[in-house]
Structure formats: structure tokens, C-alpha cells
Amino acid sequence: MSNPPISIGVLTSGGDAQGMNAAVRAVVRAAIHEGAAVYAIYEGYQGMVDGGDRVRQLVWDDVGSVLHRGGTIIGTARCPAFREREGRRRAARNLLQCGIDRLVIIGGDGSLTGANLFRQEWPELLAELVQAGEIDEATARAHPALMIAGLVGSIDNDMVGTDMTIGADSALHRIIEA
Numbered sequence: 001m002s003n004p005p006i007s008i009g010v011l012t013s014g015g016d017a018q019g020m021n022a023a024v025r026a027v028v029r030a031a032i033h034e035g036a037a038v039y040a041i042y043e044g045y046q047g048m049v050d051g052g053d054r055v056r057q058l059v060w061d062d063v064g065s066v067l068h069r070g071g072t073i074i075g076t077a078r079c080p081a082f083r084e085r086e087g088r089r090r091a092a093r094n095l096l097q098c099g100i101d102r103l104v105i106i107g108g109d110g111s112l113t114g115a116n117l118f119r120q121e122w123p124e125l126l127a128e129l130v131q132a133g134e135i136d137e138a139t140a141r142a143h144p145a146l147m148i149a150g151l152v153g154s155i156d157n158d159m160v161g162t163d164m165t166i167g168a169d170s171a172l173h174r175i176i177e178a
Contacts, residue, residue, distance in 0.1 A: 006034075007099040009055065011041035011048065012072040013107035013114075017153045018170035020072040020106055025063040027104045027151075032060055039098050044107070045079035045114065049087045051094030076107075088118055092125040092146075093134050101143035108154035115148045122146040 010027045012020050024040070031038045038058050041047045047054035066073050081087030095101070105115045126140040152162050 005099070006031075006036040006102065007039060008036050008102045008104060009039045009041050009048070009095060009098070009100040010074070010104045011044050011106070012074055012076045012153065013044035013105060013111035014076060014154070015108070016071040016076055018070060020153050021063075021066040021069055023106050023151050023153065024072065024074060025066050027106075028058050028063045029060060036102075037099075039100055040074045043075040043077040044111075045082040045091070046077040047075070048091040048094060049079060049081045051090070051097065055094060055098055055100075057098075072106075082114060082118075085121070088121060089125050089128055091118070092122065093129055096126075096129070096135055096139055096143060099143070101145065102147045102149075104149045104151065106151045106153040108152065112150040112152070115150060119146045119148050 008027075008031050010024055012024065028038045028040075039055050040058050040062075042054045042056070043050075063073075079087070082091060095103075103115065105111055122145060126135070126143070129135040130137055130140050
């Protein structure tokens with residue numbers, strides 16, 4: 001029995017910061033190089049809750065000319081729905097529709113805290129989805145855990161454990177130039 005293909009979702013959340021596009025590009029190209037399918041989750045956690053066309057597979061060329069662009073090409077938005085369990089349940093269902101059980105979150109403290117809660121609740125969310133008939137048992141067994149990689153994207157440079165967050169250096173240069 002072969003393993004199912006790996007599907008990875010990438011999203012940016014919170015305030016945008018210079019360097020987020022470079023991070024998205026690096027994630028997409030490294031994952032494709034390793035044989036994974038990569039999905040952009042547009043508008044951050046809101047896109048994960050909404051699903052549909054806000055979760056789209058990317059190919060190598062989709063991130064070919066993004067380094068010079070400011071902000072984040074996949075967008076970011078506040079998402080009150082993700083703060084509620086029902087929103088996280090909808091997000092889990094939408095990810096599973098694409099076979100995603102791995103996420104790369106590019107954002108600050110709040111974004112990464114939300115990701116950790118989502119990871120902790122994942123098994124319970126799957127059980128609720130099975131009970132409601134929204135996914136089958138085989139899907140739940142194939143994706144028993146949610147794996148998270150957090151890349152700190154914040155102009156504040158206020159995250160312990162990293163020397164410089166994505167966006168902080170550019171923000172400091174702007175301040176000096178002003």
C-alpha cells in the first residue's frame with residue numbers, strides 16, 4: 001500500500017510584511033521540488049474557513065515573479081470565524097477536501113497561536129466531521145494529525161527564538177530613511 005501524496009497549504013495571516021512573498025515562493029518551490037502538492041490559502045484563515053476557490057493548487061510558475069511585489073500575493077484578512085470552534089471545524093473540512101494535513105503559516109504571534117490551537121483540536125474536529133457525515137472514516141484515518149510549520153512574519157520583531165522576523169529588517173530601513 002503506497003502513501004497518499006503530500007498536500008501542503010500555505011497562508012499568510014495578520015499584518016502583511018515585506019518578505020512574505022519571498023517566503024511563499026520558497027515554500028511553494030521547495031515543496032514542489034520534493035514532490036508535494038501545494039495549495040495557496042487566499043486571505044489567510046478566512047480563506048481556510050470559506051474554502052472553495054480560496055484554496056487553490058499552485059504550480060512552479062505561479063510564484064515566478066513575486067519577489068519584487070509588496071505585501072502578500074495570497075492576501076491576508078482578519079477572521080473572527082476562526083476564533084470560534086465552528087469556524088475551525090469548517091476550516092478542517094475545507095482542508096481535507098484537498099487532502100491537506102500540513103500547513104505553513106506565515107504570520108505573527110496571534111496567527112501562530114491560532115495555528116497551534118487548530119493543531120491541538122484537529123483529532124476532535126475530525127471526529128465531529130465524521131459524526132456529522134461530512135467526512136468518512138477513511139479520510140479521518142488518512143489525516144490523523146495536523147502538522148504546522150510557522151514562519152514568523154511581523155514587522156515588530158517581537159518573537160522569541162528568532163533573531164529577525166520576516167519584515168522587520170525592511171521596516172527598520174524604512175524608519176531610518178524617513
